[in-house]
Amino acid sequence: MTSEVVLGLAKGRTLEAELDLLARLDIAPLEDLHTSRKLVFATNQPDLKIMVLRGMDVATYVEHGIADLGMTGRDTLLEHGGSGFYEPLDLGLGRCQMIVAGLADEGDLPARLKVATKFTTRAKQYYASSGIQVDIIRLYGAMELAPVTGLAHRIVDLVETGNTLRANGLVPLDMIEEISTRLIVNKIAYKTKFARIRSLIDALEQAVADTSLTTHDKTA
Numbered sequence: 001m002t003s004e005v006v007l008g009l010a011k012g013r014t015l016e017a018e019l020d021l022l023a024r025l026d027i028a029p030l031e032d033l034h035t036s037r038k039l040v041f042a043t044n045q046p047d048l049k050i051m052v053l054r055g056m057d058v059a060t061y062v063e064h065g066i067a068d069l070g071m072t073g074r075d076t077l078l079e080h081g082g083s084g085f086y087e088p089l090d091l092g093l094g095r096c097q098m099i100v101a102g103l104a105d106e107g108d109l110p111a112r113l114k115v116a117t118k119f120t121t122r123a124k125q126y127y128a129s130s131g132i133q134v135d136i137i138r139l140y141g142a143m144e145l146a147p148v149t150g151l152a153h154r155i156v157d158l159v160e161t162g163n164t165l166r167a168n169g170l171v172p173l174d175m176i177e178e179i180s181t182r183l184i185v186n187k188i189a190y191k192t193k194f195a196r197i198r199s200l201i202d203a204l205e206q207a208v209a210d211t212s213l214t215t216h217d218k219t220a
């Protein structure tokens, strides 16, 4: 008997790249994920279903075993901080950096800074380990607006091209983490559905290795 495997994908910027990677393993959802309002999708592989989740929720679904595997950004895993899953593979998608940024012309700053971020856990750790006392302000998006409007002095956010920072007169001040999409696997499912999950991990690992070889060839 083959048991069903559920894979949680993070909606947003990296979804397309995650689907491209799966397509290379001959895994494809039976419906268009972008146009359907469904959240669970059958695929061309009868024993594999795909759930489309908020990035921050992928780790929660995998931790609780509702999804057996997940693909989500390291930024969300750092915030989640949970156990209950393995992180066997860097999928190399959605590469960016978690940084501290501030206005290019900051002027005089108070002793205690206000820092806006959606990554409150990692930001608190960062400032605690630097011995700097700050007030963290939780935001859910458009972080760059916070220093521009005076809501906060600094932000902790993701930067990919740097265009959003530049467009808002901000500069990167420190790099906190290298971020990319990771594969996570529920620890119990890894045992109970070992053969299917292991073959998926191996195939993904091979596809990622082939991709980086191709990328290397292009730049050689």
Ligand code: PRP
Pocket: 013, 140, 141, 142, 143, 144, 157, 158, 159, 160, 161, 162, 163, 164, 165
């Ligand atoms: C992310 C991030 C930055 C921007 C960085 O926001 O929070 O704002 O992308 O990309 P860049 O360096 O290539 O300009 P996103 O567009 O995902 O929206 P959000 O503000 O809702 O998080």
